[in-house]
Amino acid sequence: MGYGYTFIKSQLFTQIPYPQSSFSGQTVIVTGSNTGLGLEAARHIVRLDATKVILAVRTVSKGQAAAANIIESLNVPSSRVEVWQLDLSSHESVIAFGKRVQSLDRLDAVIQNAGILTYEWNIVEGEESHIAINVVSPILFGLLVLPKLRETAKATGQSGRLAFVGSDLHYIAKFKEAGVSGSMFDALRQKEIADMGDRYKVSKLLLLYAVRELAARNPLSSSSNVIIDYLTPGACKSDIFRDDLSYVQRLGIGIGTALMARTTEVGSRTLVHGVSSDVGEEAHGAFLMDCRVFPNGTNVDSERGQSLQKLWTQELFERLELIEPGCTTA
Template sequence: MSLSFFLGFLYTQWFITPPPQTQSYEGQTIIVTGANVGLGLEAARMLVKLGAEKVIIAVRSIEKGEDAKRDIEKTTGKKGVVEVWQLDLGSYKSVEEFAERASKLGRLDVLLENAGIGTQNYKLAEDNESTITVNVVSTYLLGLLLLPTLKASARKYNKKTYLTIVSSEVHFMTQVPYLRNTSRPVFDILNDKSTANMPDRYNVSKLLEVFSSRQMVKEYMSDPDYPVITNFLTPGLCHSQLMREMALLGVIMKYLMGARTTEVGARTLVHATHAGEESHGKYLSDCAVREPAPLVLSEQGQKLQEKVWSELKEKLEKIHPGILKNF
């Protein structure tokens, strides 16, 4: 992490407050993953307040999802808007079942992919270390499976729809030397328990999201008339459940670095779902288009980006044959 990035990060945390969101979502149907706590919960609440007709909160635990639903209804005074659907990103079958159910919606304006994990513990989920399965593979599996539904809604309602992925500025904080200048597949390296750098794993997963979204748009979605806008964002450091494994250290770090409230952080999530065509394929920070990390923009980064996306495409096609036709 460079000194200039760190100082810039502290400046935005302490002196920049993302603006309240006032965009109307009247009539829209929105899916928010990981919406029973933290940023996802606050984003779902905000979308209900802004007039969405249906907000589906996708959660691993239906019980916790129902608690979140009651909380949103209590604070907004709006009932009949929130629906709770089960989704476990650690299971490809669960992702496919969720997408099959969502494909039957009469309308889908936004897929806001907020769910993710940050863990120091190595554990397999499906065919990868769990952080990579949840934050990368399943995230793009769900996005691509629902692209036809998003495209159909865009055509039907004559408006562009959104595939928004919650990434992070921590992709600036990893240089992944072990992924560069090697012929070994990226996912094989990350799945090697003997060399896994778990303290850096969350950062790496967010870098892979940046690579994947950028290359996906470049290869398949670069036509100005493409009906779905896809972007990726950082909410900044916020009070949430993400650092719960770090306990007291996480609390201290959040205090020293000026962690935003979940409501303020959620403003960046909601902004991205109406950020306009200028945000297509772009990285958003503080509700504005920003440049991603220097590594991403470098020649070496571009090669790694192409490699990551090529491997991810192969994985997705193996999980769900024909998925690439959804573009």
């Protein structure tokens, strides 16, 4: 079946289960949780009895407003929600966040949700912005929280969970830039050949390659009992389209969204599922859609996909070692 069929079936004919599994006693981090899917996922996890939910946000005042909103809506003590600064467009900020995480008594689950979608060309930390914010920083962040997740899993005897929010659009990434020989980072940094209509999809495909590699490098064992997964929330009504779009583009997106998209609350259920006690070992290194393991698609499973994953992850992990020495082996 093609992507169109899968998409329509998911959006219009699939019920996303309301999260019920308890997070009692747990500490959970959700990035990009001042708004959209991250905010609603954090709200669910507080409702499900987590002791502490950390909103990891780039603007602390926005995070504080989100925390107040969660606390008021659920009528819970303010100590249950903390706000920590995290800017994925700065390696320094991600590294500082990773160090701060070491001060926690425990860390049971993390949702790396923050991300961008833009048609504009921007450079962040030397890379095109989707590559920096949707791929390099999320994986750096994942590597830096992994030791604390492992430590907690060992102490509690329960699996830790680390979920990355991707997109099912990885299925239809064209990724023409991959045809350029040499370094993939170099190819993705060339403005002249960039297809900005495809770049978000490419970034989510590269994120999936990286999550699969991260999971393969950290197989489930008694010393590393952390389930690492990649999930899609499906198409949801949020503020993800922040570009200055034309009236016609806005109308098109508005109509499409009105007809097909989930509310952020419904979409957020998939984020909660990705780090709940419902995810089993089969989710490790897998793509989750509609709260279950889904086929990766030809962009991953084909010979070309396998070869691109190998090339990309080799380059990416070498780069991460340069950014924060020791992070890929900690």
